[in-house]
Amino acid sequence: MKYLYKVMVIAFMLIAISVKAQTTIITGTVIDSETKEPLPFVNVYLKGSTIGNVTDINGNYSIHTSSTAYTEIQFSFLGYKTITRNIIVGQTQKIDVKLFSDATVLKEVEVVAGKGRERYRNKNNPAVDLVREMIEHKKQNRMEHYDFAEYEQYEKLQMSLSNLKDKFKQRKLFRKYKWLFENVDTTSIPGKTLLPIYLQENLTDEYYQRSPKNKKSVVKAHQKVSFDDYVDNEGLSTYLNYLYNDIDIYDNNITILTNQFLSPIADGAPTFYKFYITDTLKNENPVLVELSFAPRNPADFLFQGRLYVTLDGNYAVQRVNMAVNKSINLNWVRELNVEQNFERSPDGKYHVIKSRMRADFGLSKSGGGLYGERVVSYKNFVINYPRSEEFYKQEEKFSKDDLKNRSEEYWSANRHDTLSIAESKVYQNIDSLQKMPSFRRTMDIATLLLAGYKSFGWWELGPVNTFYSFNPVEGFRLRAGGRTTPKFNERLYFETYGAYGFKDEKWKYFVSANYSFTGRSIREFPIRTLKVSFQRDTKIPGQELQFVQEDNFLLSFKRGVNDKWLYNDIWNVDYLQEFENHFSYRVGLKYWKQAPAGGLEFLLQGEDSLQPVPRVNTAEVALELRWAPGEQFYQGKAYRVPIPNRHPIFTARFNGGIKGLFDSQYNYQSVALNVFKRFYLSQFGYTDVVVEGGHIFGTVPFPLLSIHRANQTYSYQLQSYNLMNFLEFVSDQYISANLDHYFNGFIFNKIPLLKKLKWREVATFKILYGSIRSENDPQKNREVFAFPVDDAGRVTTFSLSKQPYMEASVGIANIFKLLRFDVVKRLSYLDHPEVSEWGIRGRFKFDF
Template sequence: MDICVRAVVYGIWIVIGVLTGAWQASAQTTVRGVVADADTKEPLPFVNIVFKGTTIGSTTDINGRYTITTHTTNEELHFSFLGYKTVIRKVKVGETQEMNVRLTSDAQVLQEVTVTTQGRERYRNKNNPAVDLVREMIEHKEQNRMTHYDYVEYEQYEKLQMSLSNLSDKFKERKLFRKYKWMFENVDTTTIKGKALLPIYLQENLTDKYYQRSPEQNKSVVKAHQKVSFDDYIDNQGVSTYLNYLYNDIDIYENNITLLTNQFLSPIANSAPTFYKFYITDTLKDQTPKLVELSFAPRDAGGFLFQGRLYVTLDSNYAVQRVDMTVNKNINLNWVRELFINQEFEQMEDGKFQVVKSRMRADFGITQGRGGLYGERVVSYKNFVINQPRPEGFFDGEKKQQEKEAEGHTEEYWLANRHDSLSHAESKVYQNIDSLQKVPSFRRTMDIATLLLAGYKSFGWWELGPVNTFYSFNPVEGFRLRVGGRTTPKFNERLYFETYGAYGFKDEKWKYFLSATYSFTGKSIWQFPVRTLRVSYQHDMKIPGQELQFIQEDNFLLSFKRGVNDKWLYNDIWVVDYLHEFDNHISYRVGFKNWKQMPAGGLRYERESEDLLQPVPNVVTSEINLEFRWAPGEQFYQGKLYRIPIPNRYPIFTARFVGGIKNLFNSQYNYQNVALNIYKRVYLSQFGYTDVVLEGGYIFGTVPFPLLAIHRANQTYSYQLQSYNLMNFLEFVSDKYVSLSFDHYFNGFIFNKIPLLKKLKWREVATFKLLYGSIRQENDPRYNSAVFAFPTNDQGVETTYSLRPEPYMEASAGIANIFKLIRVDVVKRLSYLDHPEVSQWGIRARFKFDF
């Protein structure tokens, strides 16, 4: 399962699930139709449509179409557009209706402003003054950006809040929520007219920001920080990180703007005239400097593009003075019902305009007619200081103030230093959520939700789980039962224990695991940056060559496998491991591993002696392990089991060294194994993005095949990103190899242009994986009888191979976002098709949660 999903959903939506259930909103009024010119009958884009007395509004798209929905009882709908007389229409409350409107020109208004033809002629970029203006803005982008200055410093205030929206009276009266009625007294009906908001999450930051252009350096000093905490149930820091990733900083001058895990093309990107239509819809001559209202809309209504208005200065800067934009309702975006972005700019002492306030609002929900989740991020900037150098070494100091120093400020401090005041409902959210977590029934409900979503049931100092490993089956063990758990910080903040026991009813053997971990930071062993020492012992089973990401090997769903799956290992593994992470996301790991592996099932360890194959009962190795990892700018969500990275534009480098030492604790071999892995996500704007992974490795020394690189195979029916999905377990081994994989997500670039598929909001994916390697003669049983013979099947045919002379290749094409959760791939194996018991084609699926 792809887990930006489960982990973050578990982080945020666990609270929503407890508080919301499946409530019904009040009666819904929906109006849709087309607005056109009364004389020419041409559709009018960007017409303002609003319910009287509210801020509930919409605009027509490039084809004059609109849809507007409200849960209020307002009966009047206003249609207004520059150069036309306003039209007022009555609507039927609580019904869905179609309303086509014709607007009549207002000659008096037209004499006061300069406007374009508003779509009455075929749209062209050539000789279009709006496009000429955009090109001037593009040419002047760099001089209007903050990075144009040699030095900049300012104070930044950030507020991020999440609220449940449109709770009906019927919902509040449900038996489940009777004990929480006092929470509903904090509903806010004033911030967004037409929406009733119940705040459930709030975080605030006050930060001093410093920038130097050459050499480019940044520094942030967090002066104050506070947020709602659910630390007993979720990774609170991870939730904060993920929410900030969804509500990313917006720079209108960037070519691409990342929001809600997707990249949107800026309306003033270098290629904007190719993807957008532009119109001059007003001139504001009473402003200084004079402003032009520039309206824009996507040429492709389904693309990851904005629509809205830019207010542009007509002086020599061609700078943005204000931005109001949203996205088209036809966009291939999950769960998002509404999205609004507003930015305000002010003129600095040097005449340039810089952003002073940025506001992003998003309304999430499954359907239009039900309640949902409303989120808002407001960032404001003040106290700008331009081009005043800082002393040498200033940027080399502490980048971020210690967390404890930034927390614990009094409410008086916040009242004096907030750039914006909190609403009445927001001001109570800290106290209300803290009180809610002390209610026994709420804690019981959260415990159940944690068990179902994260797999653990907490008993205070002890957690039982993970539950998805309690039952599984395989050809060697038959039915397998397992139970285990681990201590929590309530047991000891520095020392942690974990254990499990399992029993196979076919092989009638017990398996078990025990570990002890010491935290040198005095914080949880899962809290970044980690610095721990871990000692563990495991007696259990494993499939050679199966490496899983974000999932346990004995997960019940992985019990279902294709083909022959009888080559297993019994393992006795001692591990001592030290991990040290730094704030700059450089980390290193040093460890020792003693591993005794014994073949099981259909796997045999055999060595040729006097022309006969003699069985070898086990392989014992002692290894020194070194790992270096650098992940610049990395962010992640820390789940109960795994740390799930949040992708960004930076590469991740991982280098590993393993050294086997003969005769140390009965070790039988000397060898050295080096490997390098590089991961990079490449964003391609409107064409989606590609995940690229390059890996290579080399093994020095003479070793049998169990100690060679056993390439990652997958015989389950799930699609695994890091494995070869049509390769059999233990099919290929190498002592030197290089691999390259591409996984491209088109984000609906093709399907959005096909009417039926456009409504389904499916997304295209394509992958290609290549693996090339070989085995030196000293490690190949065909040339060296001292190493183990390759495994065979029941007919005596070898089932393990070298990759020489051609590479292993497979490709897939698939559809993602089916029911907004499922990805299905058709996979084709492109080489080594003559191997026994292999599949040339396959269908694989996985769960993937995306916006």
């Protein structure tokens, strides 16, 4: 559920769009008239327009348009005669075409290869030879080839509702917003009607030094549409930039929409792509070769399109126009195009001057949807002008307020391109929209359903998914709570809840006060806060869940016996400081009273009998150090949700118990180190790896040992052992590794029937080594608590022996584009009571 805010953004923008209107849909196949084989890269377009497409590797094409101005479709390809066919406006139709060779055209071409007449081969293929030359010259054609480089960069990212029909606009829900629909753009993208709803612009100076490697960005201006009170504006901006990532054609892998696509000039590109020389442009200076390419397997994460390559010895890309095949396992994406243009520097090398990425999202092929476009342009290049080391260390010249308050005159003078009429009105329109009571009510409802909170100005009620739950100790449980917002106080924040269990007839509650030293929200990076809290509530020993509350209703359903709980009283004082470089530290003081509940007992081993102990009292100091270089995240209403990237995250923790402080009963020290890293494997998907180790010094009973995170729910939990029982294993020293691999459909995409379902394969393996020293083992030291037993007197808590705990799973993700199911196999310790060797677990996972 951690991607609910992504769903919120799209849900808001696609509000009930399911209109099927006067859309012309043309599909078909183009083949050679003599060989009957399909022709790739044929230009197919509506005559007299720029609306069109090219055929894929199998000769198939598809065109969708809402325009009614064009009645003919043309097919053109180098070496063949152009053919025109009539179309029926507003209908779905299939037009297959045979192209006839044109000998006159062929005489004018220097090189023509790959018309489908022969089986495709890399060997003796001049197109592949050209690609290998490009690969050989990649290093010298990159910006990093220069010792120093600097330039001005302008970025524009806009999102629009697309293909809005009159029937949609006239719905009762939108009658109050008719003025907004007057800002429709029908000229920017032929065949599409666009209603801009989001726009952000950035103007920066970029500086680069090769050795020692150094980069610096000086932001000169920034503005964007703001949805205050509903979403994290900074996080939304970060996430959209993550979807529309910077594109470098010379990279082996290009990340777009959270997926990696292999570049057509990657080191291993000839293995995955087919290449054809389709034209030579002699009127260009220098002479260019038009190199067409397509994936060998249309379902792989690859591009298709054209590269224009210089023949001046650089073998550089002069421009590129490429798209993704509709067969690719992408969710919601109807169309995705990338265009880049390069300019020749005085030294004869080429650098990109404009990059444009366009994506059209929708629930159906031809209905309304969401269109996004990111344009980045570059000017004022300066090559090999050295800057001092002190220059790269200097702080930003302008404050955030300065950047946001640039005048329209400033933007008009400094934009690299002018805004369309519709784009120029979007800032004012969205600002006016948010002032409308009806819109605010709609967004309040959406926030309640998707984020779990209902705002009442200075107070938020929630989270709603915790209002009702049940468990064996409390039975039926009701809870209600909320927190203050910045409208109450920009520095001081309060949060509270109350809960009641109808079986144990006990009240639980929580109250906290949080002070922000930054004067901003306590959730706005970088955080610097002091939090004081008290909690009296139940808890499953050892359970620390990510991105979900423990009393979430969906987690109430559990397998097996689940009766060993704790009653906790926890006083906490916690100081957190984050820095711009994503290093942070946390220091705290915690006083904790643990009392057994349900079937759990604290039993001290006497000489003749077991003596019950009512509670364990501890007071401890804590220190946590965290470094997450390059970290990006979306700040939700309850959790900060990370946006994955290739950078590792390091977390080190120290806890020290102090005997005698606030009647604390134990002295101990614990240290732990956790490392997370995502490894991208191009066409083979990616792997998330988590390695963790810890050690506890001192003599303590089992409630204070490392209780390994188990899972008895039917939800698949990434950081838990999904077939381990609660409180099954404890250790005072351990090391673990979790590997989760996402194939992104690499296998299923090659199976004819399965690839239509767009399922994606996942596989995991988890291993845990651990042990307990003799002073903490109740079998060797009678001064610590006996391990818990079940109703039959069997021990249910164990230490790990020489054999590690292991489990593995294989699963299918992207079912209905939202669900993931795993078949999990427990590989060790199968003789423990009430354990499951096999299990099926599911979770929601939103992905593109």
